[in-house]
Amino acid sequence: MPTRLPFGSLLVPVRQTSARLNAAKLAGYACAIVFLPVTPTAGDWAALPFGGLLRDLYQAKPRKPGDSVQLKVGPRAQTTLIAVCLADAGSTFQRLQAAGKLARTALDGEPDGIVISSQGCAKSALDATLNATIAALEAAAFRFATFKSTPGQHERLTHMEIVGTGKLPDLDLTLATAAGNNLARWLTALPPNTLDASGYRRLVQDLARHLGLGFKFYGEAQLKRLGAGAFLAVSQGNGTRDAGIIQLVYRRGVPTPGVAAGRAKARNSTSPLVSLVGKGICFDTGGTNLKTHKGMLDMHIDMEGSAVALGSLYALHALRSPLAVDCWLAITENRTGPLAYKPQDVVRAHNGTTIQVIHTDAEGRMVLADALSLAASTRPRAIIDYATLTGACVSALTERYSGAFTNRPEARDFIEAAGTSSGERVWCFPMDADFDSDLESSVADVLQCAVDGKGDHILAARFLNRFVPQDIAWLHLDLAAGSRHGGLAHISSEITGFGVRYTLDLLRRGWPAKAAGSAKATSS
Numbered sequence: 001m002p003t004r005l006p007f008g009s010l011l012v013p014v015r016q017t018s019a020r021l022n023a024a025k026l027a028g029y030a031c032a033i034v035f036l037p038v039t040p041t042a043g044d045w046a047a048l049p050f051g052g053l054l055r056d057l058y059q060a061k062p063r064k065p066g067d068s069v070q071l072k073v074g075p076r077a078q079t080t081l082i083a084v085c086l087a088d089a090g091s092t093f094q095r096l097q098a099a100g101k102l103a104r105t106a107l108d109g110e111p112d113g114i115v116i117s118s119q120g121c122a123k124s125a126l127d128a129t130l131n132a133t134i135a136a137l138e139a140a141a142f143r144f145a146t147f148k149s150t151p152g153q154h155e156r157l158t159h160m161e162i163v164g165t166g167k168l169p170d171l172d173l174t175l176a177t178a179a180g181n182n183l184a185r186w187l188t189a190l191p192p193n194t195l196d197a198s199g200y201r202r203l204v205q206d207l208a209r210h211l212g213l214g215f216k217f218y219g220e221a222q223l224k225r226l227g228a229g230a231f232l233a234v235s236q237g238n239g240t241r242d243a244g245i246i247q248l249v250y251r252r253g254v255p256t257p258g259v260a261a262g263r264a265k266a267r268n269s270t271s272p273l274v275s276l277v278g279k280g281i282c283f284d285t286g287g288t289n290l291k292t293h294k295g296m297l298d299m300h301i302d303m304e305g306s307a308v309a310l311g312s313l314y315a316l317h318a319l320r321s322p323l324a325v326d327c328w329l330a331i332t333e334n335r336t337g338p339l340a341y342k343p344q345d346v347v348r349a350h351n352g353t354t355i356q357v358i359h360t361d362a363e364g365r366m367v368l369a370d371a372l373s374l375a376a377s378t379r380p381r382a383i384i385d386y387a388t389l390t391g392a393c394v395s396a397l398t399e400r401y402s403g404a405f406t407n408r409p410e411a412r413d414f415i416e417a418a419g420t421s422s423g424e425r426v427w428c429f430p431m432d433a434d435f436d437s438d439l440e441s442s443v444a445d446v447l448q449c450a451v452d453g454k455g456d457h458i459l460a461a462r463f464l465n466r467f468v469p470q471d472i473a474w475l476h477l478d479l480a481a482g483s484r485h486g487g488l489a490h491i492s493s494e495i496t497g498f499g500v501r502y503t504l505d506l507l508r509r510g511w512p513a514k515a516a517g518s519a520k521a522t523s524s
């Protein structure tokens, strides 16, 4: 079933105007959100349309940050007016969580337009809350692909307006990030017979054309020539020969008709600053070590890492980022069958490392090994990889945080700080070199994983570490928070698209250069 990328509907347009919120403005909207301080003054109530009615409702009981009241106003009671008590403290995560709840309330009546304003609020807390609210509304209003013969009759939110709040800083960043997150979630939610390897490749090719990115596809034949035996071990069990690794190239204002990769050894002017690498397992049966019914049910989302890499690149492009960024997507299924790889197979990866296979369901680290090695061969300064990689990471963190692993241990605070400020929280795990003794093989250079599952998230990171040269700053994100029942923070869908907000924050903070600088400053 062919499906097209939802370029036209990734975002609901938002405009900022200097208009005031009055009865006439309210009458033009089905929904209005007004942020207020905990204790508005008499002047605040007087300045608001329907201020008297609102005041009586608001003051009916003591209010705390995050509380809201709503009433129907206008000649035909056509506008739902929601007054929200502004939280002036708290973490980004808490602000996003509150914004998610507010967005669900606001969209409950399926308004076609929402106007957002404030009265009497401190500017800094208000700006952060407005950005969180826009992010939450963009996420909640976004529609996933539907395959129903008769689509439901739902009204769509078509426009938002921010009035009377002064210019909102970072609105561009909020919108670009929301679009990237929506794209990542949309891709991840597609059925696996739509987003199979060929379907995914076509969509990424469309995206590259739409955004003017360099595109190169390394199919199985070329990967064989390049010696990418770890990726090919996984893809050999597929029924079709369409798996491969995609490279996308983004350079602001620089046309990229051809892409030279896999050969360049020295960093040069065409080398990326950052390469984003994603695990794109379109369906994971577990392979020869087959998963159970429930363990396999949601395994179409095992490509979320690649979708997050794409969503991050989309957001950077939307912001016209000056950073030179490449994106590498390892796209295949992990299937059973007579040709599928097996425990005790020994394969040779792109960088020459030989791997003794232990468990075919640990396919993510196999495809990432070669994708990381190929990405490293173009000499980026930094690599960030994304993968729904291990159950151990979920056991350790639940789905509220994602795991972070780095070959720059001095930058742990920097890495976690981006999680705190973006609201997509990460926790740095240890990955000291002595963990490698758990992966010692008697017949090959390394075991794919340990026979028991102890600390599998850490051992997976140690395994991947072999495929990234030490002079490249590397951050590996094990996306434990990639899906969560009930959603996470401002995202109410089970698929969270976790990682796009985090990446934009990390790169804006100057990863990896500033991370090295801050570490030097603290150690001297």
Ligand SMILES: [Zn+2]
Residues within 6 Å of the ligand: 284, 286, 334, 360, 361, 362, 363, 364
């Ligand atoms: Zn697996």
